[in-house]
Amino acid sequence: MKGILGKKVGMTQVFDEEGRVIPVTIIQAGPCFVTQVRTLERDGYRAFQLGFEEVKANRLSGGQKGHLGLLKGSEEHPRRKVLAEAVPPVRYLREFRLKEESPWREGQKITVSIFEVGERVDVVGISKGRGTAGVVKRHGFGGGPKTHGQSDRQRAPGSISATTTPGHVFKGTRMAGRMGNARVTAENLLIVAVDPERNLLAVRGSVPGARNGLVMIREAAAARRG
Numbered sequence: 001m002k003g004i005l006g007k008k009v010g011m012t013q014v015f016d017e018e019g020r021v022i023p024v025t026i027i028q029a030g031p032c033f034v035t036q037v038r039t040l041e042r043d044g045y046r047a048f049q050l051g052f053e054e055v056k057a058n059r060l061s062g063g064q065k066g067h068l069g070l071l072k073g074s075e076e077h078p079r080r081k082v083l084a085e086a087v088p089p090v091r092y093l094r095e096f097r098l099k100e101e102s103p104w105r106e107g108q109k110i111t112v113s114i115f116e117v118g119e120r121v122d123v124v125g126i127s128k129g130r131g132t133a134g135v136v137k138r139h140g141f142g143g144g145p146k147t148h149g150q151s152d153r154q155r156a157p158g159s160i161s162a163t164t165t166p167g168h169v170f171k172g173t174r175m176a177g178r179m180g181n182a183r184v185t186a187e188n189l190l191i192v193a194v195d196p197e198r199n200l201l202a203v204r205g206s207v208p209g210a211r212n213g214l215v216m217i218r219e220a221a222a223a224r225r226g
Helices: 064-068 080-087 135-140 221-225
Strands: 001-017 019-027 031-037 046-054 090-098 120-126 129-132 177-179 183-195 200-204 214-219
Touching: 001 046, 001 090, 019 129, 019 183, 019 214, 031 080, 031 090, 090 214, 135 177, 183 221
Parallel strands: none
Antiparallel strands: 001 019, 001 214, 019 200, 031 046, 046 090, 120 183, 120 214, 129 177, 183 200
């Protein structure tokens, strides 16, 4: 399975060969480095871990430095020795689950060139936080009637449960609360353009999150099943 990390740059539009406008999101994808490969025998599942966005080593915690082989004595550990030689200090670490053995090896560099125009991808990100919101904004409720003196019921949720039976509010009932700031996946997006020289990827439609937000780009679920 192919996957890469990136940052959302913003939205724009391009024109196809027939002159139709296509809304696209530009993503700065990679370069990334394979920092760990999970195996079924050792870890209980298969995955590969990517590191993204180079930073100064002093911006990382001790645990992060040890994981990337940046501490003294790392040459005694085979995996950390490979990372110390091939992987720079990186800010973000994310894993991509696999069904089969990993096609990547630790220390390998991955760029946006692994994708091609016309492929379908899933993009995972953290949606914009909207704070505490009522049911009309959060869930699209219609609100109460605007007549018969109900001046304070227009954006109210209405009844949330029965009375004696069951005598409580069911778990999962849609109510007011925190909106956004959650993991969201935009599925089956079409890749419109790939620019390996500038590490840019353009996908059709919108992707979750604000500008400069971290996103994970992976093969579409339909392609992985196929």
